[in-house]
Amino acid sequence: MRVLAAMSGGVDSAVAAARAVEAGHEVTGVHLALSKNPQSFRTGARGCCTVEDSRDARRAADVIGIPFYVWDMAERFHADVVDDFVSEYAAGRTPNPCLRCNEKIKFAAVLDKALALGFDAVCTGHYARIVDGPLGRSLHRAVDPAKDQSYVLGVLDAAQLAHALFPLGDSLKTEVRAEAERLGLAVADKPDSHDVCFIADGDTRKFLAARLGTEPGPIVDTSGAVLGSHTGAYAFTIGQRKGLRIGDPAGDGRPRYVLDISPVQNTVTVGTADELEVAELDGVHTRWCGPEADAEFPCLAQLRAHGDPVPATARYDATAGTVTLRLGRPARGIAPGQTAVLYDDTRVIGSATISATRRSAADVAGR
Incomplete structure (x- = not known):
C-alpha cells in the first residue's frame, strides 16, 4: 500500500x-x-x-x-x-x-x-x-x-x-x-507531549481570558446564595474543587465543587461531592466505528480520556441521531461537551458528545 x-x-x-x-x-x-x-x-x-x-x-x-x-x-x-x-x-x-x-x-x-x-x-x-x-x-x-x-x-x-x-x-x-x-x-x-498542544504553557484560563475577556459574575450554592465572584464563567469546569476562592466551607465542613456553569446568567454553581453524581446522560453528534448501533444495547461507557469505563445501557434514537446512557453506577464530574466513548469489552462501538446530565436517581425517575 x-x-x-x-x-x-x-x-x-x-x-x-x-x-x-x-x-x-x-x-x-x-x-x-x-x-x-x-x-x-x-x-x-x-x-x-x-x-x-x-x-x-x-x-x-x-x-x-x-x-x-x-x-x-x-x-x-x-x-x-x-x-x-x-x-x-x-x-x-x-x-x-x-x-x-x-x-x-x-x-x-x-x-x-x-x-x-x-x-x-x-x-x-x-x-x-x-x-x-x-x-x-x-x-x-x-x-x-x-x-x-x-x-x-x-x-x-x-x-x-x-x-x-x-x-x-x-x-x-x-x-x-x-x-x-x-x-x-x-x-x-524525547518526552511525550501532553495537555492541549496549542496552549504551550498549559494555562488554559489565561488562554481563554485573552480571547474571551473578563466578565465578572457570581458564584452561588444550590439555594442561590452568593458565596463569591469570578471574572469569567468559562474559567471553570464541572467537578473543579481548587481555585474557587469562596472562603466559607459547606455547612458540613466539606469542600465544594463546581456543579454547573451558566454562560447566559454568567453564574457558577457549587455544591457537595455527592451532588456531582450523574446517573444518566444524553449524547449528540453520534459516531459509529462500525455498523449503526441497535436501538438499545449494553456497553461500557468511558466518559473522559483517562477515566475508568462504567457499565451502562444505551438507548439510540436513529431518527434524532442521539443516545441516552443509563449508568450502572454513578459517575462524578461529568460535563456537557465531554465525549462518551462506548465499548464492547475492548472494541469501540462509537461515541457521542455529552449534551445533558441528570445527577440523581430522582431526576431519572421523573423523566
Whole structure:
C-alpha cells in the first residue's frame, strides 16, 4: 500500500512510520504545521507544533529513509479545533480538542488529501488496534492500558478506519522507545507531549481570558446564595474543587465543587461531592466505528480520556441521531461537551458528545 505517515516529531509517530516501512508499504512522511506562529522550541514537554518538532520529524524520516513533506494545516486547525475549543468553553461546555483534531484534521482533512493524492492509508503513532474480523474492520483498545488512545479515536467512522493504520497498538511504550533506540532515532528519549498542544504553557484560563475577556459574575450554592465572584464563567469546569476562592466551607465542613456553569446568567454553581453524581446522560453528534448501533444495547461507557469505563445501557434514537446512557453506577464530574466513548469489552462501538446530565436517581425517575 501507499501509506502517508503523519509524523509529529515524537517517538511514537517515528516508530509507527518505521514499522509501516518494515511491513513493506511505500511510505511518505508528512509533518502537519498546525500553528500560525510556531515557537522555535517546545516549552517543557507540552505541545507538538513547534519548529523543533518539525525538524525532529524530518531527521527521523531521513533515518528511516522515506520522503518527507510539511503540510500547512494551520488555518484548518485553527477553525476546526482552536475556535471550537474557545466557543465550547464560552458556551459552558468542556471540550476535548484531541478528539476534534482526530475527527476534523488527521482523519478528515489529511485523509481526504491523502486519498486524493493516491495514498491508500494514513498511519499515526496512536496506541490503538484495528482488527479485521467477520463483521469487518473494528477499533480496539491498545495492549498497553497505560498508553491506550482508543478513546480519542472513538470519533472515527467505518469509512475513516478503512484507511487508518495504527502500528503501535500491540506494543508497550517501553518497547517502542527501545525500538527507536535500535533504529538510531534521535527522538528515542524525547518526552511525550501532553495537555492541549496549542496552549504551550498549559494555562488554559489565561488562554481563554485573552480571547474571551473578563466578565465578572457570581458564584452561588444550590439555594442561590452568593458565596463569591469570578471574572469569567468559562474559567471553570464541572467537578473543579481548587481555585474557587469562596472562603466559607459547606455547612458540613466539606469542600465544594463546581456543579454547573451558566454562560447566559454568567453564574457558577457549587455544591457537595455527592451532588456531582450523574446517573444518566444524553449524547449528540453520534459516531459509529462500525455498523449503526441497535436501538438499545449494553456497553461500557468511558466518559473522559483517562477515566475508568462504567457499565451502562444505551438507548439510540436513529431518527434524532442521539443516545441516552443509563449508568450502572454513578459517575462524578461529568460535563456537557465531554465525549462518551462506548465499548464492547475492548472494541469501540462509537461515541457521542455529552449534551445533558441528570445527577440523581430522582431526576431519572421523573423523566
